[in-house]
Amino acid sequence: MKERIERLKKLTYIPQNEIAWLIEQAELAVKQREIIEENKRQQEVTVHQFRQAQKDIQQLSGDRKRYKQALEKIITNLNFAITVAQNELEGDA
Structure with a gap:
């Protein structure tokens, strides 16, 4: 192609x-x-789109961590409430 162009220039x-x-x-x-x-x-x-997906993943990871911590607190409180209730039932018996 270059040769043809050079020939045409002449x-x-x-x-x-x-x-x-x-x-x-x-x-x-x-x-x-x-x-x-x-x-x-x-x-x-x-x-x-990739960068937006990365941001979304980071946000979801943070949300997941917060939800997990909240759920662990609820479970701890429920376990405590169950223990208290069991102790009260044992005390009534």
């Missing part, structure tokens, strides 16, 4: 078939550029 008259080839190459270059731009855009969207 010509003072460019034949019609060579002009058609140049137009075809220009159209291909435009399509390739559009594809590259779309791929970049999709990559940016994917990166944004």
Whole structure:
């Protein structure tokens, strides 16, 4: 391709078939550029979604930790209440 371009640069008259080839190459270059731009855009969207997912995971992990701690407190309080109730029942017996 480079050789063909260099040969065309040296010509003072460019034949019609060579002009058609140049137009075809220009159209291909435009399509390739559009594809590259779309791929970049999709990559940016994917990166944004990935970062958002990371934030969501961190938040959910924090929520999970808080819920676990709250549940452990509830279980401890229930165990204490059960023990108190058992002691009262044993005392009544």
